[in-house]
Amino acid sequence: MSVLVNKDTRLCVQGITGGEGTFHTSQILEYGTNVVAGVTPGKGGVLYNGNDRDSFCRPVPVFNTVKEAVEKAEANTTVIFVPAAFAADAIMEAADAGLKVIICITEGIPVNDMMKAYAFVKSKGAVLVGPNCPGVITPGEAKIGIMPGFIHKKGSIGVVSRSGTLTYEAVHQLTHVGLGQSTCIGIGGDPVIGTRFLDAVKMFAKDDETEGLVMIGEIGGSAEEEAAEYIKKHFKKPVVGFIAGRTAPPGRRMGHAGAIVSGGKGTAEEKIKAMEAAGIHVVESPADIGEAMMKALGRS
Amino acid sequence: MNIHEYQGKDILRKFGVTVPKGIVAHSPEEAKQAAEQLFEEQTSPVVVVKAQIHAGGRGKAGGVKLAKSPEEAYEIASQMIGTTLVTHQTGPEGKEVRRLLVEEGMNIDREFYVGITLDRATSQNVLMISTEGGMEIEKVAEETPERLLKIQVDPLFGLQGFQAREAAFFLGLEGEQFRSAVSFIMSLYKAYTSIDAALAEINPLVVTKEGRVLALDAKINFDSNALYRHKDFLELRDITEEDPFEVEASKSNLNYVRLDGNVGCMVNGAGLAMGTMDIIQLAGGKPANFLDVGGGASPQTVEEGFKIILSDKNVKAILVNIFGGIVRCDRVAGGIIEAAKKIGLNLPVIVRLEGTNADIAQKMLDESGLNLIAADGLKDAAQKVTEALSA
Numbered sequence: 001m002s003v004l005v006n007k008d009t010r011l012c013v014q015g016i017t018g019g020e021g022t023f024h025t026s027q028i029l030e031y032g033t034n035v036v037a038g039v040t041p042g043k044g045g046v047l048y049n050g051n052d053r054d055s056f057c058r059p060v061p062v063f064n065t066v067k068e069a070v071e072k073a074e075a076n077t078t079v080i081f082v083p084a085a086f087a088a089d090a091i092m093e094a095a096d097a098g099l100k101v102i103i104c105i106t107e108g109i110p111v112n113d114m115m116k117a118y119a120f121v122k123s124k125g126a127v128l129v130g131p132n133c134p135g136v137i138t139p140g141e142a143k144i145g146i147m148p149g150f151i152h153k154k155g156s157i158g159v160v161s162r163s164g165t166l167t168y169e170a171v172h173q174l175t176h177v178g179l180g181q182s183t184c185i186g187i188g189g190d191p192v193i194g195t196r197f198l199d200a201v202k203m204f205a206k207d208d209e210t211e212g213l214v215m216i217g218e219i220g221g222s223a224e225e226e227a228a229e230y231i232k233k234h235f236k237k238p239v240v241g242f243i244a245g246r247t248a249p250p251g252r253r254m255g256h257a258g259a260i261v262s263g264g265k266g267t268a269e270e271k272i273k274a275m276e277a278a279g280i281h282v283v284e285s286p287a288d289i290g291e292a293m294m295k296a297l298g299r300s
Numbered sequence: 301m302n303i304h305e306y307q308g309k310d311i312l313r314k315f316g317v318t319v320p321k322g323i324v325a326h327s328p329e330e331a332k333q334a335a336e337q338l339f340e341e342q343t344s345p346v347v348v349v350k351a352q353i354h355a356g357g358r359g360k361a362g363g364v365k366l367a368k369s370p371e372e373a374y375e376i377a378s379q380m381i382g383t384t385l386v387t388h389q390t391g392p393e394g395k396e397v398r399r400l401l402v403e404e405g406m407n408i409d410r411e412f413y414v415g416i417t418l419d420r421a422t423s424q425n426v427l428m429i430s431t432e433g434g435m436e437i438e439k440v441a442e443e444t445p446e447r448l449l450k451i452q453v454d455p456l457f458g459l460q461g462f463q464a465r466e467a468a469f470f471l472g473l474e475g476e477q478f479r480s481a482v483s484f485i486m487s488l489y490k491a492y493t494s495i496d497a498a499l500a501e502i503n504p505l506v507v508t509k510e511g512r513v514l515a516l517d518a519k520i521n522f523d524s525n526a527l528y529r530h531k532d533f534l535e536l537r538d539i540t541e542e543d544p545f546e547v548e549a550s551k552s553n554l555n556y557v558r559l560d561g562n563v564g565c566m567v568n569g570a571g572l573a574m575g576t577m578d579i580i581q582l583a584g585g586k587p588a589n590f591l592d593v594g595g596g597a598s599p600q601t602v603e604e605g606f607k608i609i610l611s612d613k614n615v616k617a618i619l620v621n622i623f624g625g626i627v628r629c630d631r632v633a634g635g636i637i638e639a640a641k642k643i644g645l646n647l648p649v650i651v652r653l654e655g656t657n658a659d660i661a662q663k664m665l666d667e668s669g670l671n672l673i674a675a676d677g678l679k680d681a682a683q684k685v686t687e688a689l690s691a
Contacts, residue, residue, distance in 0.1 A: 119455070191420050192423045
């Protein structure tokens with residue numbers, strides 16, 4: 001098993017003919033992910049092969065709507081590379097078409113739009129990952145997003161993180177110490193996101209293949225504390241954690257829209273305290289994630 | 301993006317939110333004229349002179365004063381303009397006062413708090429109402445939570461009348477005051493969503509003895525992701541209120557925040573950038589900045605990044621941490637070497653590159669003849685920072 005995506009994933013790429021969409025679809029195809037459809041309104045009927053800069057290893061049929069991609073190509077999962085001004089609409093279109101796994105990579109979506117899309121997705125019973133995230137990968141089965149595939153290795157450690165490159169860092173270390181990954185989920189750095197730590201932790205709890213979990217948070221919000229509360233009571237597998245931003249000053253936004261300590265809330269200290277109280281092995285340095293997991297599993 | 305109080309009030313007025321009459325002044329003469337005009341129209345014996353800076357806590361710092369005559373307004377303005385106000389939100393360096401808002405005086409009966417912002421725990425907007433006007437809302441939530449009412453607003457339906465009534469009843473209002481408060485709250489919510497605000501805080505909301513309900517202060521922040529659909533708001537930006545280095549960095553599309561440490565850093569990705577700052581601290585240094593150069597780390601962005609880091613004279617060493625992934629490390633290394641030569645970089649620069657062709661990149665750095673120190677992994681990078689600082 002694994003969570004969210006696997007070899008049975010039949011992927012639709014929304015915004016496939018755009019620059020970002022084309023480049024990353026070429027990488028997604030190369031990884032071996034089963035891409036069955038692309039969607040770009042107005043370009044339906046085309047068999048898309050990429051552009052001059054990034055060509056595909058095999059063509060992908062393009063449809064005008066997600067509904068068509070579901071009906072004609074039996075897509076069951078979608079990844080969104082649509083520009084920020086139209087991305088919330090793309091999320092809602094996917095949910096309306098009945099897709100149950102929606103992964104949105106787009107950065108910079110207005111909060112007002114995301115609140116509506118979030119509520120809509122919930123009402124349709126779908127799972128949204130992101131936005132402003134690297135995506136989801138089940139190594140050896142499906143890469144859905146912008147992460148470098150080659151640093152991953154099939155295995156039994158789940159990874160969930162608010163950050164992109166910091167996730168790659170953790171995965172790289174895990175692979176380096178010989179620990180493969182079951183599934184890695186980048187949940188994104190925005191204040192409104194579809195899948196929170198708690199949702200991801202629950203998924204990994206049910207996954208037999210996952211033996212341990214790496215959870216990488218950062219300052220801002222209280223999603224880490226929420227997940228720690230659950231882990232304390234219900235999650236029986238070893239968890240290694242890291243919180244980025246211990247040295248970040250309050251009141252300043254650190255790149256991600258959601259990474260800000262405001263009104264004394266969302267500090268790294270609070271999060272670390274809650275995680276340690278839940279039995280999570282919190283590392284001080286992000287350089288120690290791989291080794292800490294080996295230790296937590298009793299293998300070093 | 302933050303704006304001034306008077307700009308926030310101008311916007312709110314357009315949506316029917318009641319605010320006091322006010323006139324902006326940039327000089328003592330303008331303040332005097334503004335006061336003359338207000339005294340002609342109002343019944344109150346005073347006008348209020350308020351310093352316009354992007355920070356709260358002005359009252360305690362001497363940035364809000366009453367004037368009984370136009371002459372007094374002139375006096376106050378000449379003292380206020382050009383001074384630096386230090387409040388709990390400005391940091392120790394404070395903010396220089398460049399403009400004032402002169403407002404009509406009020407016969408204040410009671411003061412309350414009304415705020416709207418995103419509740420991250422529910423992914424919905426929350427309307428916050430408190431009977432404790434003028435207090436910091438975080439403090440109220442902590443110390444006297446029974447005086448704070450939070451109303452969740454469904455984003456698909458918006459704020460409903462019954463919710464605004466519940467809020468007004470919570471404040472203990474009746475009659476004309478109650479009706480005015482309900483209308484005020486409904487208008488405020490409409491304004492908040494229409495302008496894509498990230499925060500609308502009215503503290504205090506006042507009820508006058510005559511039964512009027514007004515926003516005595518207004519703090520409006522915008523969701524910067526939504527500014528593309530409010531082009532007119534870009535004119536409201538006051539860059540004299542922002543860090544000049546951060547303004548410069550944003551021109552090159554770099555995400556930079558200046559801190560007070562001695563080790564600069566340049567990283568791709570916000571999370572890894574924060575993690576790198578933490579590593580610098582663990583290595584015995586202090587981060588001089590947050591700098592996210594984005595996914596690509598092209599030669600141009602690397603060069604701009606170095607320039608901005610070096611503009612900070614406290615920097616003794618630089619840590620470059622790029623997790624290339626799909627980006628080729630030899631290209632990034634080439635860009636770093638090029639930039640280092642061009643700028644004449646002579647501080648120790650510890651460079652950690654991970655991803656495709658990382659080995660070739662390391663060799664290029666080692667053989668560059670520059671003060672570029674290649675690191676193999678994060679741990680090694682941290683150690684080399686420590687070494688560079690003690691050398």
